[in-house]
Amino acid sequence: MSGTGRTNGGHGRLGTLLSGLAVAVGCVLFLGGFVWGAVEYQPYTVPTDSMDPTVKAGDRVLAQRISGDDVRRGDVVVFKDAQWGDMPMVKRVVGVGGDKVACCDAEGRLTVNGKSIAEPYVQKMPGGLASTTGFGATVPKGQLFLLGDERSGSLDSRVHLQEQGQGSVPRSTVTARIDAVAWPLGDLIERPDGFAALPGGVSKPGPVTLVVGSAVVGALLILGGAAYGPVVRRLGRPRRTGPTGRTDGEVSTGVR
Numbered sequence: 001m002s003g004t005g006r007t008n009g010g011h012g013r014l015g016t017l018l019s020g021l022a023v024a025v026g027c028v029l030f031l032g033g034f035v036w037g038a039v040e041y042q043p044y045t046v047p048t049d050s051m052d053p054t055v056k057a058g059d060r061v062l063a064q065r066i067s068g069d070d071v072r073r074g075d076v077v078v079f080k081d082a083q084w085g086d087m088p089m090v091k092r093v094v095g096v097g098g099d100k101v102a103c104c105d106a107e108g109r110l111t112v113n114g115k116s117i118a119e120p121y122v123q124k125m126p127g128g129l130a131s132t133t134g135f136g137a138t139v140p141k142g143q144l145f146l147l148g149d150e151r152s153g154s155l156d157s158r159v160h161l162q163e164q165g166q167g168s169v170p171r172s173t174v175t176a177r178i179d180a181v182a183w184p185l186g187d188l189i190e191r192p193d194g195f196a197a198l199p200g201g202v203s204k205p206g207p208v209t210l211v212v213g214s215a216v217v218g219a220l221l222i223l224g225g226a227a228y229g230p231v232v233r234r235l236g237r238p239r240r241t242g243p244t245g246r247t248d249g250e251v252s253t254g255v256r
Contacts, residue, residue: 022225030218037211040064042176044078044088050148050155051076051090054121060183061090064206068171071096071144072203073112073195078176079146081169083160090178091156092121095137095145095168096200102136104129110147118194123150137161143168179206 041062049057054076063078071077073093080088095101095112102111108129109116119130131151135158139145145168148154157167180188188209191202 019225019228022221022228024225026218026221026223026225028218029214030222033211033213033215033218036207036214037062040207040211041179043182044090044176044178046090047087048089050150050153051092052150053123054092054149054189055090055178055181055186059181059186061178061189062180062182062208063176063178064208065175066177068144068174070203071171071174071177072191072200073099073198074192074202076178076189077144077146077174078178079144079169079173080175081173083163084155084169088175091146091148091154093144094147094195095139097139097141097143099139099145100136101139101145103131103134112195112198115198119192121149121192123152125152131158133158135161137166137168139168140165142171144171144174177203177206179208 041064044061044063046055046057046059046061055061071093073096075093076090077093078088078090080086094110094117099112100114103109105111105116107116108127110119110130111117117130122130125132129151131147137145137157143165145157145166147156147158157169160167178189180186188205191205193202196202
């Protein structure tokens, strides 16, 4: 057998090996990403515009399954409380047990334990106020004070101030924390810096970027691996020779 034949055969086998390896790794990453995502996240459709502009009515979001004990100020959470209604709702946590939450300071901002909070996510209102109505409450231990980002129309802790707990809800009512808008394609839900200096800080980002990245890289490896093998075999295939001994496509010069 000629050296060329051995080389071409070696290239073909190497191409097949690399192709199979890429597809195998891609399948692990792709399926692993989906399984990881299914364990960590639940899809949820936002029912109202009370969190506009962060999330809008009808948005499909990815909500990480968490315990209410893991909630921090600034988190956008999914919860269900009988006093608020019979359906899951989405609001932002602005106060936790022991906090004194009030609005508004001299510049129209929300305050937590006397500290003014920058809230760039709040939909702008006349005068730059953080709330259309003034309020103040002390959050009981184990409870959460919740506001919508669309403060002019959101039905949140402000309208429940006269109830037990001064408008707050138990941590146990929280089932998930929203990390990203999945459809229409949107951004990650950032953890706001305004609460970072308070005791407990803000929560760490969820693994949504890693989950999506794993699935995307896996899909690319599967497609690339499936295409790589045939391409390498095609390029490594020896050219056929004609009856004169010349390879296909070779032209005689007429010189003997």
